[in-house]
Amino acid sequence: IAGITQAPTSQILAAGRRMTLRCTQDMRHNAMYWYRQDLGLGLRLIHYSNTAGTTGKGEVPDGYSVSRANTDDFPLTLASAVPSQTSVYFCASSDSITDRYTFGSGTRLTVV
């Protein structure tokens, strides 16, 4: 089934630890995005990639890094997790930057 796969589904992480959230799509979409979603707030863009080999910073990039070595994969790394990074993280992709987004099922991350 075509779509986006995120892993893990949920994770409890000790503060200070490094963590990589995985995101893989099989739709050959050019653009990919990482969002965090917190109660009462809209989806906030962390990082994005308009095409393989390029990345850009979104609204809340501090403490996060991404890479886009190929079309399909767009991992998000927390170098040293802090409790304020407790959130639900969604990966999304679109065929072009003007197209509708397809979202992964999300990763619920708790930093303690």
Added chain:
Amino acid sequence: GQNIDQPTEMTATEGAIVQINCTYQTSGFNGLFWYQQHAGEAPTFLSYNVLDGLEEKGRFSSFLSRSKGYSYLLLKELQMKDSASYLCAVMDSNYQLIWGAGTKLIIKP
């Protein structure tokens, strides 16, 4: 700054009609999207408006007025499965999506 406003929560009755409003102030406009998000799940695409007017898709319709910075999502013949959050998002001049906080719609029998 850029801003998307929509009501936090709405309640409606099964079988009825509900209108969810969205107002926006953004730097430029390249289209407005509505997404549905059931609790604990990912957002899914509902509609896209780039020109003024009404777009109808089954029980759901979406309206846009660019001059007023205003859109609404109209849901007809409400079903219990329509209980969800509805997210309004505007694409700005840099082709970045600006998201509202979402409207939680509660359907009562």
